[in-house]
Amino acid sequence: MITTTALTKSYKKVPVVRDVSLRCEPGTITGFLGANGAGKSTTLKMIVGLVRPDRGTATIDGRPFVELPNPTRVVGMLLDASAMHPGRSGRATLTIAARLAGVPTRRVEHLLDLVGIADAAEKRVGTYSLGMRQRLGVAQALIGEPRALILDEPANGLDPEGIAWMRTLLRDFADRGGTVLLSSHLLHEVQATADHLVVISDGAVVAAGRLDDLLASSTILVRSPDPVALAAALQVAQIDYVAGPGDALTVDVSGGRVTTEVLAGVARDHQVLLTELRQSETDGLEQLFFSLTAAKAAPLQEAAA
Amino acid sequence: MTTSISPRTLGIDAAPSAPGPIPFSRLVRVEWAKATDTRAARWLLALVALSTAGLTLAPVLAPTSFDQTYASYLGVAAVGLVILLPVVAILMFTGEWSQRSVMTTFTQEPRRIRVLNAKLAVSMVLGGGGAVFGGVVTAAGLGLAAASGRALEADLTVGALTGYLLFVLINVLAGVALGALLQSSATAIAASFVLPAAFAVLGTASTLVSDWIDTSSAWNWVLENDWAGHVPQISFSIVFWVAVPLAAGVVRTMRRDVT
Numbered sequence: 001m002i003t004t005t006a007l008t009k010s011y012k013k014v015p016v017v018r019d020v021s022l023r024c025e026p027g028t029i030t031g032f033l034g035a036n037g038a039g040k041s042t043t044l045k046m047i048v049g050l051v052r053p054d055r056g057t058a059t060i061d062g063r064p065f066v067e068l069p070n071p072t073r074v075v076g077m078l079l080d081a082s083a084m085h086p087g088r089s090g091r092a093t094l095t096i097a098a099r100l101a102g103v104p105t106r107r108v109e110h111l112l113d114l115v116g117i118a119d120a121a122e123k124r125v126g127t128y129s130l131g132m133r134q135r136l137g138v139a140q141a142l143i144g145e146p147r148a149l150i151l152d153e154p155a156n157g158l159d160p161e162g163i164a165w166m167r168t169l170l171r172d173f174a175d176r177g178g179t180v181l182l183s184s185h186l187l188h189e190v191q192a193t194a195d196h197l198v199v200i201s202d203g204a205v206v207a208a209g210r211l212d213d214l215l216a217s218s219t220i221l222v223r224s225p226d227p228v229a230l231a232a233a234l235q236v237a238q239i240d241y242v243a244g245p246g247d248a249l250t251v252d253v254s255g256g257r258v259t260t261e262v263l264a265g266v267a268r269d270h271q272v273l274l275t276e277l278r279q280s281e282t283d284g285l286e287q288l289f290f291s292l293t294a295a296k297a298a299p300l301q302e303a304a305a
Numbered sequence: 306m307t308t309s310i311s312p313r314t315l316g317i318d319a320a321p322s323a324p325g326p327i328p329f330s331r332l333v334r335v336e337w338a339k340a341t342d343t344r345a346a347r348w349l350l351a352l353v354a355l356s357t358a359g360l361t362l363a364p365v366l367a368p369t370s371f372d373q374t375y376a377s378y379l380g381v382a383a384v385g386l387v388i389l390l391p392v393v394a395i396l397m398f399t400g401e402w403s404q405r406s407v408m409t410t411f412t413q414e415p416r417r418i419r420v421l422n423a424k425l426a427v428s429m430v431l432g433g434g435g436a437v438f439g440g441v442v443t444a445a446g447l448g449l450a451a452a453s454g455r456a457l458e459a460d461l462t463v464g465a466l467t468g469y470l471l472f473v474l475i476n477v478l479a480g481v482a483l484g485a486l487l488q489s490s491a492t493a494i495a496a497s498f499v500l501p502a503a504f505a506v507l508g509t510a511s512t513l514v515s516d517w518i519d520t521s522s523a524w525n526w527v528l529e530n531d532w533a534g535h536v537p538q539i540s541f542s543i544v545f546w547v548a549v550p551l552a553a554g555v556v557r558t559m560r561r562d563v564t
Contacts (some may be wrong), residue, residue, distance in 0.1 A: 083405035099334070
């Protein structure tokens with residue numbers, strides 16, 4: 001379990017992170033979505049004690065990170081895959097992490113296999129591609145058999161196959177009860193990986209919740225060959241609607257009172273034939289994201305392309 | 306805003322809780338490995354050995370320019386050692402900031418003072434090891450000189466040996482302090498060569514500087530075991546070159562945001 005309460009940080013009086021509160025439960029993958037520079041990395045670094053917050057607290061399993069006796073046995077992290085000594089081999093890098101964490105070094109071989117860089121284990125990290133460093137970083141994050149993972153832009157530098165591999169790995173980790181918090185500026189990446197979402201813009205959380213809820217359609221489209229009769233029926237039933245698209249009607253269901261079943265019943269009661277009755281097309285995460293972070297939409301579209 | 310959802314499974318959280326703190330001995334062993342396991346580190350250590358051995362040949366090859374005594378030979382080895390050994394110490398404290406692997410180090414052990422203490426311990430071991438190596442090289446040099454039929458004065462006392470060891474350790478500590486304070490390899494290495502030279506130049510203009518700050522006086526008194534009348538100056542130099550920058554470096558390391 002990872003929680004933060006009102007984390008706040010400014011650099012030279014410029015606010016970078018403002019009152020960010022998160023709660024990541026075991027068994028879930030939380031996507032931390034925001035444009036570059038929105039404050040994602042700073043927030044993650046405050047959680048793991050690398051950056052001191054001006055205000056606010058963060059805890060892992062109820063304790064501040066800096067009070068964990070041997071933190072990497074509780075939470076594994078990949079914050080920057082390029083922050084490794086280029087002169088050390090992949091195996092040596094993992095071995096150092098394993099020794100410090102106090103896990104048997106045979107786990108190093110297991111993880112080298114798991115992340116698929118066993119063949120390059122003896123090569124120096126300086127010769128690795130970004131994707132290989134990312135895989136090595138994942139291995140390092142997993143070295144202490146943690147219960148939680150914090151990953152900053154884990155998809156960076158991975159090819160499509162690598163991204164699919166990463167998704168499977170994280171899903172499996174969460175399904176076994178692990179907690180995952182991952183950041184990304186790529187909408188479709190988060191959409192495909194996370195089940196919870198926290199959207200950050202200009203250092204502040206602008207949306208948070210279950211991905212399904214955030215994406216759920218708030219309108220139902222209903223169509224009849226006789227739209228006038230349908231509209232009359234809805235008026236009698238005191239259901240608000242707007243005309244369109246086309247000759248269909250759109251019903252706002254955000255209040256929760258009206259469902260497709262209710263509408264079908266109204267149509268039956270008034271002997272109106274329905275040819276279409278469904279949730280409106282969801283606008284998708286992209287639309288949601290842009291609407292939530294309007295000011296940041298332009299650079300994001302580029303990044304997502 | 307807060308998001309909340311009940312856990313799907315509890316398999317992982319039900320695992321036994323994490324083990325206790327990382328023992329200090331483990332931190333030291335890992336820091337030792339990090340200081341010695343890369344190609345760059347090994348080259349640098351080889352250079353330290355080479356410069357020490359090379360310089361020790363000087364009194365063998367130029368007997369007229371050097372006192373032909375055990376202490377004199379040992380002093381030359383010490384000077385050879387402290388050309389590059391402090392650089393090894395500097396890199397131990399700056400390298401991880403430059404490579405940004407502090408991110409890993411300080412998340413594996415967030416009590417940064419323990420990491421600094423481990424690095425300090427390793428640098429003292431390296432300093433002590435260097436001093437032993439210097440002693441061996443000195444013995445070899447003396448052996449060569451004796452084999453050439455030279456008369457050598459066996460003037461080594463416990464005091465002289467202590468002065469030699471302290472000289473090496475103080476130089477290493479000054480490197481540690483600079484590295485801990487500046488946290489940048491290039492800046493700290495440059496400073497370790499420029500600052501003493503600059504104060505030596507200033508020392509020619511002011512006896513105050515030459516007596517109290519210029520390391521070429523203070524450290525040489527230590528090396529020559531010449532403490533009489535120099536204890537205040539030596540103490541001040543240690544405060545100036547080791548204690549103050551090290552303390553400031555510890556505070557800076559504890560507070561610095563790793564970005």
